[in-house]
Amino acid sequence: MSKLLKTLKRTVVLEGWVNSAGRRALREVFEAYRAMLQEMVEYAVEHNASQATLHRVFYSRFREEYPWLPTRVIKGCYRDAVRRARSFLRLKKKGLAQGDKPVVKNITVTYSDSQDWRLVGGDVELRTHRGWIRLNLRYTRQLVRYLYGGWKLSSELKLKPAGKRILVYLTFRRVFEVSYNPNNVIAVDVNENNVTLAVFRNGRLGDVYRIETNLGRIVIAYSERRKRITGGKSTKDRSVKKALRKLREGERKTDIIYKVARFIEELAYINSAVVVVGNVHKGKRRLVSRAGSNNLRHRIHQWSVSKLVEVLDNKPIHVVEVPEAYSSSRDPFSGEPIKGYAPSVIRVAVRGRRVRVAKVVLRLARLSNGLTLDRDVVGAVNIGLKHLTADGSPVALGSTGPHEVRVKLVNPHQGPTPPTELKVIETN
Incomplete structure (x- = not known):
């Protein structure tokens, strides 16, 4: 077993309020910060200045x-x-810029020295030019979990005025010891409507999971509804903004992404495995450059592929990125190019609150050892092989075991238990 130390950071956003004296003190701090920021931004835009230049020009005067x-x-x-x-x-x-110079609208003041603030009795005390003021906080379960869950409060405090409220940003850090077996791998292949996982144990292919995310369908449906709602109006119109907000596209996508990441985290913890993902940034740029229409380009940008990788990086697991070029066009058992895939649609019974029939779209190809696998499964297997072998050479299934791959269909909203299984058997 190998071990590594991984430092994770979490930020908790809380609502705060102060009395009239504290409100006056904070108003003066915010006004001074806004004036400094506006002048520095204009100078930085005009002279393309760096932080060192701004320090040399403005520090003495502002002090x-x-x-x-x-x-x-x-x-x-x-x-x-x-x-x-x-x-x-x-x-x-x-x-895309509006105007000749930027205008500062929203500000966030950062106190990075623990001598200027402290957390006392569940509230934040801040040192200002008018003395110490108390910011009363609205507690949340998230804050309690980090305060008493082994996380350490950092010395950074951020304050953001939001109308009559003050948003308080508290940052927590924690060092995790991650244990993993280098030969156990969870290979992740992110696609438009699903995330396919290939589980390798001791360097050999074991289980395969297909998580139906339907993110692509959500993006297409939102795009069509957005066209009907706007009807030529500006998206800044109050009624249009209210109607678009009810669609909750961002919330639905974020919910699915975090549930998928949670499933992968539990799978990696059970198997003491390394999570291997493709280089999504390079692959995304390649797909965008090849896209022939604006609609397809928009769909690629809205898949939230990089967001899933970012969420996985913020988990106490070991995440590795590998090149994903040609991962779906090469036979993982012989290394030969795959000539083509045949589209296929199957229907399966999905257990949940009620039994329903789900339609699964597949692209199948017969491989050298007689197996018929989906394109996404082939991609996940090849991504895992690229990490297990230096040159990505193929690794066959065990000669004594059954030559079959069981693909488990997973609904991200129903937890880590697969609701049903798709069995792709050997064809002769």
Whole structure:
């Protein structure tokens, strides 16, 4: 067994409120920060300045103008200004920027020194130029879980004004010891409507899971509904925004992604395995460059492939990226190119609150050893082989075992128990 240390970070967003004296003190802090940020952003856009340049130009003047502001708040303003300036210049290069210079609308003040704030009695006490003020917090179960679950509170505090409320961002860190067997692999192949997992134990192919996410269908349905709702109107229209918000596309996609990541995490923990994913960023750029229409390009961008990899990286598991080129076009058992796939549609009974029939779309090919496998299964198996072998050479199934691969169909909303199985048997 191999071991590695992995540091994870979690941010909890809480609502806070203060009394009238604290509100006046925070208002002065926010106004000073906004004025500094606006001036720095304009200078950074005009001169393409870095953080070091902004420090040399503005630090002494702002220390004299706002001597009551903590030094690290001013230095944090440099990073914020450079980030906003670079984002504006990128949009301007693409012709998407509004106006000749950026306008600061929302701000977030960062206190990165633990001497300027503390967590006392369930509330945040902040040191200002008018003395210590108390921010009363609205507790959540998420905060309690991190406070008493072995996570360490970091020295960084972020405050964001939101109307009459103040959003408080608390950051927690924890170091995990991840144990894994290098020969046990969970290979992940992310597709438009499913995520296929190939489980290798001791370097040999075991189970295969097909998680039906239907993200592609959600994207297409949302796109069509969006066209009907807008009807030529601007998406900034109040009634249009309200109707689009009810569709909950982002919430539904995020919910599915986190459930899939949870399933993969449990599978990796049970098997003490390494999670291997394809290089989704490079693959996504390749697909976008080959897309022939704007609709297809939009669908590729909305698959949330990189989001799933990001969520997996934030889990206490070992995640490795490998190139996924030609992963679906090569026979994993002989290394020969696959000539083509035949489309097929099967119907299976899915158990849940009630038995229903689900339609599964497959693309099948007969391989060299007589197995007939789906294209997504082939891709997942090849991704696992690229990690297990330095050159990605094929590894056959055990000669003494049965030559079959059982593909387990999984619904992400019903937990880790597969509701049914698809058996792809050897064909002669």
